[in-house]
Amino acid sequence: MMTDIHQYLAELDDIPGTRVYTAARARKGYHLNQFCMSLMKPENRARWKADEAAYLADWPLTDDQRAAVLARDYNRLLDLGGNIYFLAKVFSTDGLSFVQAVSTMTGMSVADYQAMMLAGGRSPQGVRSIREGN
């Protein structure tokens, strides 16, 4: 039986602390994610590191997206259509691991986040659904 797309999408927005990479986000973040992808090339990484603002000027991003990239505000970038696998090109260029970069989105220090992971990770209890509060 075909799933109703509106109901499907509404459920994706009902997960606490999570931005599912839907078509709406993919459209909003198209140039942002393609900018991130450009950092896969060593010569582009060198230009980016030399002058981030000048490099960004070549990309049709919104002012909010530019500011969030420069601030490395990853939660904001997710809201503005960024996808984590693309944003990873930015934090990898900064020399950060996934754990280091991901912890910045949780409000925890890297050490506290790593300790949580070693202790078995974050429990799903209470963070499954905004509506159900479970």
Next chain:
Amino acid sequence: MARITNGLATSHVPAIGVAMDLGKTDEPYWQPLFAGYDWTRQWLAQTKPDVIILVYNDHASAFDMKIIPTFAIGCGERFKPADEGWGPRPVPDVIGHPELAWHIAQSLILDEFDMTIINEMDVDHGLTVPLSACFGALPEWPAKVIPLAVNVVTYPPPTGNRCWALGEAIARAVASFPEDLNVQVWGTGGMSHQIQGPRAGLINREWDNRFLDGMVGDSDHLRRIPHIEYLRETGSEGIEMVMWLIMRGALGPATRALHRHYHVPASNTAVGHIILEPVT
């Protein structure tokens, strides 16, 4: 005739590849994870698959936002390890099996699975980490590999039921290939992980282990798990587990487990690994 002898599933966490490439596998953090692959390496050395159909997802390496294939099959002669932003992994090139890959691609299209055909692409950690974890560090991979890339990044990914049906169609395609080949299907990705947003770090050991339990036997209930359940219960990146169902679908009505391993954490992720054989 070619035949599918076994299925294997494993997580494909990039940090596993980094730990191997930097010689850290004996460190206390990594040792318990790699211990779960010792059995696998011996078993693979004995069973000697000729070809592995390796189901994985690309992580913004070969595919960017320009083109997003839901199901894509690698029909090329060889695939190089991708530069994911810190240089390519120092692992061998992946050697394809164009004849079998094209046979599968043609058969799948006639069987109403409209595959994207890829002749050239680099393969990222999603494909090379399972090879490293399961074979170890080798000068060349001991089997040919047919990459089968699934979109699980941009929503919606394919449903679990569709993945299962694709696996069944792959099994039909392999069975009609005239050469005598020992073919394995590997499903990769998962288990619990979320690497974005304030909920990052979510791990659900109970759910993951129920999923591993479910891979054994008829597994029929697994094909009806909706996307939202993977996301709520196992984190936003837990959705990768739909790819395991392509492998499971390819094994037929019933399976038994030969080996199973579960470990938390590798970086942000719960690592699950299981080896299955069809029960006829």
